[in-house]
Amino acid sequence: MSPSTITLEPRRSAYVALLACSTLGTLSSTIISAPINVIAHAIGASPRGIVFAVSAFTLAMVVFAPVSGWMCQRFGSRRVLAGSLLLMVAAQASAAFSQGLGFLVVMRALQGIACSAVPPAIQQVLGRHWAGNRARVMAAWAAAIGVGQALGPPLGGLVADTLGWRWVFLTHATLSAVLLVLCLTVVPDVPASYAPLHVSGMATLLVGIGALVGSVSWLGQHGEVAVAAGMAAVGVLALAVHSQLGRTSAGPFVPPGLLTERRFVASTMAAGTVMGCLGVAIVATPLHLGRDLGLGPGHIGITMLALALAMTLAAPLSSRVTERFTARRTLRGGLVLLALGLLALPLAATASEPGTVVTLTVAALVLTGSAIGVVQATSALGLMTSPAAADGVALGLHNMLRFTGLAVGYSWVAIAYPTGNLSLVYGAPVAAVALTWAMAGPSATSRPATERVFHDHR
Numbered sequence: 467m468s469p470s471t472i473t474l475e476p477r478r479s480a481y482v483a484l485l486a487c488s489t490l491g492t493l494s495s496t497i498i499s500a501p502i503n504v505i506a507h508a509i510g511a512s513p514r515g516i517v518f519a520v521s522a523f524t525l526a527m528v529v530f531a532p533v534s535g536w537m538c539q540r541f542g543s544r545r546v547l548a549g550s551l552l553l554m555v556a557a558q559a560s561a562a563f564s565q566g567l568g569f570l571v572v573m574r575a576l577q578g579i580a581c582s583a584v585p586p587a588i589q590q591v592l593g594r595h596w597a598g599n600r601a602r603v604m605a606a607w608a609a610a611i612g613v614g615q616a617l618g619p620p621l622g623g624l625v626a627d628t629l630g631w632r633w634v635f636l637t638h639a640t641l642s643a644v645l646l647v648l649c650l651t652v653v654p655d656v657p658a659s660y661a662p663l664h665v666s667g668m669a670t671l672l673v674g675i676g677a678l679v680g681s682v683s684w685l686g687q688h689g690e691v692a693v694a695a696g697m698a699a700v701g702v703l704a705l706a707v708h709s710q711l712g713r714t715s716a717g718p719f720v721p722p723g724l725l726t727e728r729r730f731v732a733s734t735m736a737a738g739t740v741m742g743c744l745g746v747a748i749v750a751t752p753l754h755l756g757r758d759l760g761l762g763p764g765h766i767g768i769t770m771l772a773l774a775l776a777m778t779l780a781a782p783l784s785s786r787v788t789e790r791f792t793a794r795r796t797l798r799g800g801l802v803l804l805a806l807g808l809l810a811l812p813l814a815a816t817a818s819e820p821g822t823v824v825t826l827t828v829a830a831l832v833l834t835g836s837a838i839g840v841v842q843a844t845s846a847l848g849l850m851t852s853p854a855a856a857d858g859v860a861l862g863l864h865n866m867l868r869f870t871g872l873a874v875g876y877s878w879v880a881i882a883y884p885t886g887n888l889s890l891v892y893g894a895p896v897a898a899v900a901l902t903w904a905m906a907g908p909s910a911t912s913r914p915a916t917e918r919v920f921h922d923h924r
Contacts, residue, residue, distance in 0.1 A: 481596065483648040484588050485610040487547065490638075490645055491584040492614025493621075494554065494577050495523055495872075496774075497638055499748050500623035500767035501631050503756045508631060511567045513753065514686065514880050520749060521683050521876035522571045526578030527869040529676040532668060534583035535862020536661055543587040544655040550583035551646040558639035562632040582869070586861040589846075590656045593855050600850050605785040608843035612777030612835070615748070619774070623767030661858060670708035675866060677701030679873050686880030724854045725863065732906055733848035734864050736797055738871035739902040740841040743804060743895040745875020747773060747834055750883055750891050751811065751827065759820050772828045776835030777842070784843040793844050794906060800840035801903040807834030808896045812888035 498505060498520065506516035538546045554577060561573035588607070596603045622634050678701035685694035724730065748770065755761045755769060788796045807830055814826030854860035875895065882891045 477595070477654075479648075479652045480654055483645065483653050484591060485606060487551070487584055487645055487649065488588055488607055488610040489614040489617070490554075490641055491581045492611045493618045493641070494558070494581055494638060495520075496615055496618025496748060497622040497634055499752050499770065500619040500763040501626035501634055502749075502752055504626055504763055505570075505631050505634075509564060509566055509570060511570075513757075513884070515567050517686070517749060517876060517880040518683070519567060519570050519574050521686075521873055521880070523574040523578040523581070524745070524869055524873040524876060525676070525679055525683060526575040527582040528679050528866055528873050529672050530579045530582040531586070531866035531869055532671060532859055532862035535586040535858040535860070535865065536663060536668070537858075538583065538586045538590055538656070538861075539659055539661040539858025540663070542655050542658040543590045544649065544653050545658075546583050547587040547591075547653070548646060548649050550580040550587070551642050551649060553580035554642040555639050555646065558635045558642060562635040562639070582865070585865045585868075586858060589850065589855070589861055590858070591654065593850055594656045595654050601785040601788055601847050602782075604846040604850055605782045605843040608781035608784070608839055608846055609778050611842060612774055612779075612781055612839050614774075615744075615777050615835075616771055616774030619748075619752070619767035619770035620764075621767070623763035623765075627762070627764045664711075667708060667711050670704045670711065671863075674701045674704035674708055675870065677704060679870055679877075682874055682877040683880075686877040720857060720860050720863065724852075724857055724860045727852050727854065729848045729852035730854045730860070730864070732794075732797070733845040733852065734867050735902055735905060736801070736841055736845040737849075737864065737868040739801075739895075739898050740804065740838050740845070740871070741868050742871035742875035742878075742898060743808060743834070744838055745872040746879055746892065746895050747808075747811070747831070749876055749879045750888070751831070753879070753883060754815060754888065755824070755827070758815075759823060761824075769824060769828060770831070773831040773835040773838075776832045777839035780836040780839035781843045784840040785847075787840070788844060788847065793847055797841060797844045797848075798903055798906050800837045800844060801899050801906070802837075803833060804837035804841060805896050805899045805903075807831075807837055808892045808899070810834075812892050815888050 502516055502520070505511070505519075506513065511519065534546065534550075557573050557576035557580060561570060561577070564570040564573065592603050592607065593600075621637070625631075625633050625637050677697045681694040681697035681701065684697060685691065751773075752766045752770060755766045756763075761769070784796060784800070787799075791799075810830035810833060811827065814823055814830050817823045817826055849855060849861075849864055854864065878894055879891060882894070
């Protein structure tokens, strides 16, 4: 179906449905953040164990993101998106009946597999059918992610407080079923295209990235350096093999030049960094508020709402800032604000009164969330204006590295939070932000972003 064949009203309803799917994908991760302590107590999980249930979701997204991107190109975006929503319904409903940590981890992993297809499918549909104003469309996409961040903690906390934690998963399953119907009825498709699967390239990539991310997760959960180092070595070896496969007669895994193009590199690095910071904030902050200050799920959810609302409100504004100052300046300015917000979070915890701690934490979350919204929207714009936006596997790789940042953020909390040093917990993300800021290069001139996004097109 081409854009010209879609009437105005279906286009509007389809646009809303796609943004709602983005919100739902984020909600699947954040809805358990507020009741995380309640769930851990109910199933007898330790702090590290329940963080593993959270990170299993993201690890599955990391591993399956390239496959999902390829499937969107090979089988059509709408079909893959519908399949992912169906799997999400089944996995969320099953998680509601968890009796122990092991079963919950498996169900969260299945939810992550389902969620891995949501970003590339939506990016392909938006890029094909709403290409007229990419800056605003990507800002709306980032805002929809912020809505998921905003709704997740308070919704999860409210449901857990009133109906019990099992209904947290059943609520998400119901919302997924509603969006599945909308996806099948109003969302336009991006037709399938010829996309041969580079089996050996895909396999070595998944093993390589999966082993590296798994090594960090293992270190966070068990603290066994030798096992983690062994997994990391397997990952490095697999990626070395992967890099050689593109030089054989079988051809490259992704068309040459797509993954080294400057907009793709800058966007992917920024997206991965900001997701890592988000992962630290949405896990470490609720743990601190619950275990150190004794706040319940409802109060934690309301406090974390500040982060998500700031993301939601700042993302749409980023398109206007980008049009005025260029995307690279907007990106670097957002990274500066992000570093300041992360530095403020451990400082807020040093206040003497619990009420003051919460107030200062809310202020720090507002600053952090605003920065995350700006960086997410700007990095998405850079991606969608790069040649890689037309290649399903390249989109999958972008989202793989984006999700990797989130998984590393979760794992870092598992490693650093038990030390009780919040400055250490938030300090490592600040260092990553500083590196990303430096790698972004000098700010572009003040020409409009439509002429210059991340590099000069002349």
